[in-house]
Amino acid sequence: MRIVSLLPSATESLLAITGRADCPGATLVGRSHECDFPAGAGLEGVPVLTAARTAFESSAQIDRAVSAQLAGGESLYTLNVELMTRLRPDLIITQDLCSVCSIDLKAVRAAAADLSPRPEILSLNPTTVEGVLDDLLSIGLAIGREDAAAARVSELRERLYRAEEFVTPFAEAPSVVFLEWTDPLFVGGHWTPQLIERAGGLHPLNPTAAPESAGAAAGPIGQTLRAAGPSIRVPAEVVAAICPQRVIVCPCGLPLEDAWRETRLLAEQAWWADLPAVRSGRVAVVDGNQMFNRPGPRLVDAFEWLVGWLNDRPEAMPRGFPWRALHGGAA
16 A cells, blocks of 8 residues: 655554554655654655745744735645655545644645545544544554554553553642743643643643533543643733643744744743743743644653653653753743
């Protein structure tokens, strides 16, 4: 099977199942420009099919550029249809969850319609942790590797359960603000509030809720039913009003150095210094390109780090996790 993946998290999930891009019987023949993990799996030799129409300069600049392009009905990404035609994929993996994060499903379908034979399109749109794990099973089914996918999901679930053992259910849960963007301010949604709450924190600006059919949604089983909506924009005065005890700055798509620079700009604002999290040195800056914002296997790494950070249990954190602590109120 010849596979094109236009989604970094899907590429990570695919390679978690197959092990390598050039795996016999399920070969990755094309990828997005953001598919960069895992290292050493042969991604370097896989042709790139997409490119971003915008280049990052600052959070505010990107927000203006994205808003303008979406308002004009333009895609934020280009797709090399000519190259994809030559690659003759049997399966294209994409998404329709976020038009900002990667190329949209409409553009992919339009390109695939002209291919002969027409490839299967698998669109992944997880909004919960369980949905992310289910996507591994969907990929496994699509490529004929159901057993390998199930084994990988079992390993990831075991790590989630093991990390939860560090959480003390009787301890007072700290309030957390998870900033997915800094100018304007956006707080995390979908699976991120789930991870925060399961790690022992509260996410009051975008909490999870149980569906009406779930009853009280109490206990471990009920916990898996609780979900949050997408990320939301919030004014600075609202962030300040909840007096967060912990702040995580993890801008979507930004590597750690860019996230650190954006945090420095955030720290220059008057309201920032008065946050309890800032005064107590409980602010973390995380690589948003690699962690939390990609709905793939490394959400488990993000959860392990979160458990360790919220519960002061550094032994729970994965080695080499890309983050930096903010001390003294300014980056």
